Amino acid sequence: MKVLTIHEQILLLAIWRLKDNAYGVRIRQSVAEETDMVYTYGTLYSSLEQLVKKGYVSKTIGEATAERGGRRKIYYNVSKEGMTALKEAKELQNTLWNGIPDMIFSEEK
Amino acid sequence: MxxxxxxxxxxxxxxxxxxxxxxxxxxxxxxxxEEYYEMADRKGVNKARLWYWLHVANSVPTFIRDTINRSTAMFGNYIKIAIRNLMKQKIYSAINIFGLSIGLACSILIYLFVRDEMKFERFHQDVDKIFEVYSVIDAGAYRINFPPQLPVADVLQRDFPEIISATRVVKIITPVRKDDRIFSEKVIASSQEFFDIFTFPMAQQLNDRPLEDINSVIITGRIAEKYFAEENPLGKTITISTENRMNEFIISGILEELPTNSGLKFDLIINIERLYGDKLNEWKENSAGAVIKVNDPEGYRQLEERISNNLNEKYSDAQSTYHLQPFADFHLKGGYSYLLESASSSRYSYILTGIALIVLLIACFNFMNLAIGRSSIRIKEIGMRKVFGARRKQLYKQFWFESYLISFIALIAGVVLTLFFLPAFSHFTQKIFSASDLFSPFSVVVILAITVFSGFIAGSYPAVVLSGFRPVDLFKNELKFSNRNLFTRSLIFLQFFITVILILSTVFMFLQYRYLVGKDLGFNTDNMIVISLEEIPENLRQSSGFYEDLSGRINQVSNVTGTGFSGSKLTSSVFGATFPKLRTTSNQVLISYTNVDENFFETLGIKLLSGRNFSPGEQNEAGRNVIVNSSFIEKLDLNNSIGTEFSEVFVNDQGSDNTFTSKSIIGVTEDFNYHSLHYEVYPLYLEYAPEKGYGYIYVRLNGENTAEAVSDIKDRFMQIVPDTPFIYTFFDEEIQSQYALEQRWSSIINYSSFFAVIIASSGLFGVSLMSVVRKTREISIRKVLGSSVTGIIKLISKDFIGLVILANIAAWPVSFFIARTLLQNYAFTITIDFWIFVLTGMAATIIAGSTICFHAVRAASMNPVNTLRSE
Known part of the structure; x- marks a missing residue:
């Protein structure tokens, strides 16, 4: 079973959250707001294309808009496979953490 | 915003x-x-610009990593598709690879040749600083270059501090003897400075300055092997004939093997003082090459002028202008050189490079044509790729990748071919090439560049044009790629245009060469040997009765039917050319002369038209009676020839006339070609003057037991002149060797047009095959409707044959021009007949026709049932 990496989870969740507005600028912003992780566009698109290749994400090409110098946006959408993978990741997370009390962290302090 | x-x-x-x-x-x-504008709004333009810059810089590493990942993935895909295409179309791939490999092999060979030409003399250190000094005598009507007077090199070194080193060099060909081995060798007389200027490394030497001693000699490895075999020659003695005496020299050095791209050819080097002694300070003779090495090669024009002025001011004997010849330029750029032999011309390199490019281009055209022909098949593939989002750039890459792949496969085949042809190529270029020349780093780069270049050219049409169509059009099949396509047709036209020009050049060169070696020269060269007498010491030659003794002894040999003497050799370029005016006429005529004996005409088979031959012991004062050729009579407008008297008038440097003894014509011969056929037959007179000595003896054999007869003649020759090498040639071979250059070029053009024909025909083979495949249904339907086999053959071949005929006719004027230019080098030529063009054209058309007919006949004889059933 393939497990999503943390990076992939972050991106997929950001895309899901943004719904119909999931394109480069917004995804980057959203990720930065939620997690304090700042991607460069290089890394962002590299990872997005990986997700597309794996089938977790689909893309649609949007209309041209003036504020982008007439360039079209690529919108990303979490696919069915993406949702399944997210669900599996979450379940795995829960299983792993099941029965482990939060106090293990406070003990270390 | x-x-x-x-x-x-x-x-x-x-x-x-x-x-x-x-x-x-x-x-x-x-x-x-978008983000830039946002940020500019909030934080100002400058901040936004900075962010933009930094962010791009940060992103680039990831972009590059991604690009690499992507392209390796695509690369694998390209290879897969390219190999599939190659395998699917075996015939076309074979034609492409075959043509390109021959084109590449030609290019590689010619690259090797050109590289070798460029490297002539370049092995000398600081070769740009080396200059040869020569003097020019300007007598108004003519200018002659000479090596300067003997003291010039010494004087220059003394007077000009910017001349680092100077030496004089004299070249002689003289007998060299060790025990019973005696041969004529090329000897250079110079000084120790010779080795400061030129870079000829020593394999062994007795001391640091091996040429300092007056009795020393330095030999090449070739001489060491020839005269000493296993022995080490260092410190041994060898006998060299100088100034007509046999002198002993001590071998003080042995040179490493001389580079083949050296124009300075010699076997031994002796000290010039030994040769000339006290004469070295005499200004009288123009007789020694002078070489200098300067510290500032850029300013040699100014130095040249100062040298002339200085010599003329200080030395009253030095009355001429002096010039400097850049040493390394002579081989390709020409000029004057006393030292260097192998003058070539950069023209040859250009012509050869042109030929290589032409052959390569014809092969590239094949590739294009076949790619276009196949495009109707590939068009669906391209359409699919486009529909699935392939960008034009990616299609470019794919097509070019395929053509590069083919080029590289062809390169491997081409290198194998090159290695195979290398020995033959070395032989007829008279250079030495080895496989290691091919694999030197620089050569590898050049060869790869040629390969990439041809791959680029070959792939350009399919890449640029095919990738440009819109997918919709591709599927609608609206684009017609048939043999009617203008581009394909012009490529086929061009291929045959070039090929026919090459064939016609070959034909003319061959016919001219055959004419040159086969022409009746006015004398008979069969079964004749020519023996050189020039190496015989002067004192011996001047002893009375020497020549009678020699010819008498040779005539005693059975199988010898006659002998004749002449002063200079028939066909040699120095057959006594002078520049006299004749007293009888006012015009200045170029005249040749030499002295012969009374048997000369009969032995050589030269016919007397009128008058009489010399009689033995002709009573006349110093060659007064002469026999002239017909051209002499014609050019000088002499009507009543026999008995006419004339005298030569030389125009000397001062412009005044020097008149010589008058001559009287006693006989007239037919014109015979005493020079090579490059030259017309100039006016010639032959005098009877045995006291001037003869340089050559012609011996006619009866053709039986030739080898035995020659060795018999040699024995008798050695009895009289024991210290002289017996140098002889077969006269007919010697005549042929005058045209060695023609023979070499004729075979180079011959090979290249052969390859051009093969490549062009194989291309036509492929294109016509495609045309037949495409028309299979049409042909079948026509057959069903009653068309005859010949009708179908006509249908298929008429387009191509028409093109080939058109290419032929277009090539004729160009070929005519080339042939005329080629033939301008000769005074005696074949005529450029129209039927040669027609015959060659027919031959080319038949070759092309038969390749097409192969398919046409097959297509026409197919059973229509089989092809139509599949519909």
């Missing part, structure tokens, strides 16, 4: 486009721009 807002900086935007993934690049650029 106001439109007035400053746009994002251009450079990073450009970098972005360069590196980002082509599938999403527009979106990335858009994201950048």
């Amino acid at each position: 106001e439109g007035k807002l400053k746009k994002p900086p251009k450079i990073p935007t450009w970098i972005l486009g360069l590196f980002s993934n082509p599938e999403v690049d527009f979106s990335i650029a858009g994201d950048f721009e």
Whole structure:
């Protein structure tokens, strides 16, 4: 079973959250707001294309808009496979953490 | 966002486009721009620009990593597709690879030749600083270059501090003897400075300055092997004939093997003082080459002028102008050189490079034609790729990749071919090439560049044109790629145009060569040997009765039917050329002369038209009676020839006339070609003057037991002149060797047009095969409707045959021009007949026709049932 990496989870969740507005600028912003992780566009698109290749994400090409110098946006959408993978990741997370009390962290302090 | 807002900086935007993934690049650029404007709004333009720059810089490493990952993945895909295409179309791939490999092999061979030519004399250190001094005598009507007077080199070294080193060099050919081995060798007389100027490394030497001693001699490895075999010659003695005496020299050095691309040819070097002694300070004779090495090669023009002025001011004997010849330039750029032999011309390199390019281009045309022909098959593939989002750039890459792949396969085959032809190529270029020349780093780079170049050219049409169509058109099949396609037709036309020009050049060169070696020269060269008497010491030659003794002894040999003497050799370029005016006429005529004996005419078979031959012991004062050729009579307008008297008038440097003894014509011969056929037959007179001595003896044999007869003659020759090498040639071979250059070029052109024909025909073979395949249904239907086999053959071949005939006719004027230019080098030529063009044209058409007919006949004889059933 393939497990999503943390990076992939972050991106997929950001895309899901943004719904119909999931394109480069917004995804980057959203990720930065939620997690304090700042991607460069290089890394962002590299990872997005990986997700597309794996089938977790689909893309649609949007209309041209003036504020982008007439360039079209690529919108990303979490696919069915993406949702399944997210669900599996979450379940795995829960299983792993099941029965482990939060106090293990406070003990270390 | 106001439109007035400053746009994002251009450079990073450009970098972005360069590196980002082509599938999403527009979106990335858009994201950048959007965020840039946002930031500019909030924090100001400068901050935004800074962010833009930094962010692009940060992103680039990822972009590059991605690009590499992507392209290796695509690379694998390209290879897979390319190999599949190659395998699917075996015949076309074979034609392509075959043609390109021959084209590449030709290019590689010619590259080797040109590289060798460029490297002539370049092995000398600081060769750009080496100059040869020569003097020019300007007598108004003619200018002659001479090596300067003997003291010049010494004087220059003394008077000019910028001349680092200077030496004089004299070249002689003289007998060299060790025990019973005696041969004529090329000897150079010079001084120790010779080795300061030139770079000829020593394999062994007795001391640091091996040429210092007056009795020393330095020999090449070839001489060491020839005269000493296993022995080490260092410190041994060898006998060299100098100034007509046999002198002993001590071998003080042995040179390493001389580079083949050296124009300075010699076997031994002796000290010039030994040769000339006290004469070295005499200004009388123009007789020694002078070489200098200067510290500032750029300013040699000024130095040249100062040398002339200085010599003329200080030395009253030095009355001529002096010039400097850059040593390394002589081989390709020409000029004057006393020292260097192998003058070539950069023209040959250009012509050869042109030929290589032509053959390569014909092969590339094949590739294009076949690619276009196949495009109707590939068009669906291209359409599918486009529909699935392939960008034009990617299709470019794929097509070029395929053509590069073919080029590289062809390169491997081409290198194998090159190695196979290398020995033959070395033989007829008279250079030494080895496989290691091919694999030197620089050569590898050049060869790869040629390969990439041909791959690029070959792939350009399919890549640029086919990738440009819109997918919709591709599927609608609206594009017609048939043999009617203008581009294909012009390529076939060009191929045959070039090929026919090459064939016609070959034919004319061959016919001219055959004419040159076969022409009746006015004398008979069969079964004749020519023995050189020039190496015989002067004192011996001047002893009375020497020549009678020699010819008498040779005539005693059975199988010898006659002998004749002449002063200079028939066909040699120095057959006594002079520049006299004749007393009888006012015009100045170029006249040749030499002295012969009374048997000369009969032995050589030269016919007397009128008058009489010399009689033995002709009573006349110093060659007064002469026999002239017909051209002499014609050019000088002498009507009543026999008994006419004339005297030669030389115009000397001062412009005054020097008149010589008058001559009287006693006989007239037919014109015979005493020079090679490059020259017309100039006026010639032959005098009877045995006291001047003869340089050559012609011996006619009866053709039986030739080898035995020659060795018999040699024995008798050695009895009289024991210290002289017996140098003889077969006269007919010697005549032929005058045209060695013609023979070499004729075979080079011959080979290249042969390859051109093969490549062009194989291309036509492929294109016509495609045309037949495409027309299979049409042909079948025509057959069903009653068309005859000949009708179908006509249908298929008429287009191509028409093209070939058109190419022929277009090639004729160009070939005519080339042939005329070629033939301008000769005074005696074949005529450029129209039927040669027609015959060659027919031959080319038949070759082309038969390749097409092969398919046409097959197509026409197919059973229509089989082809139509599949519908």
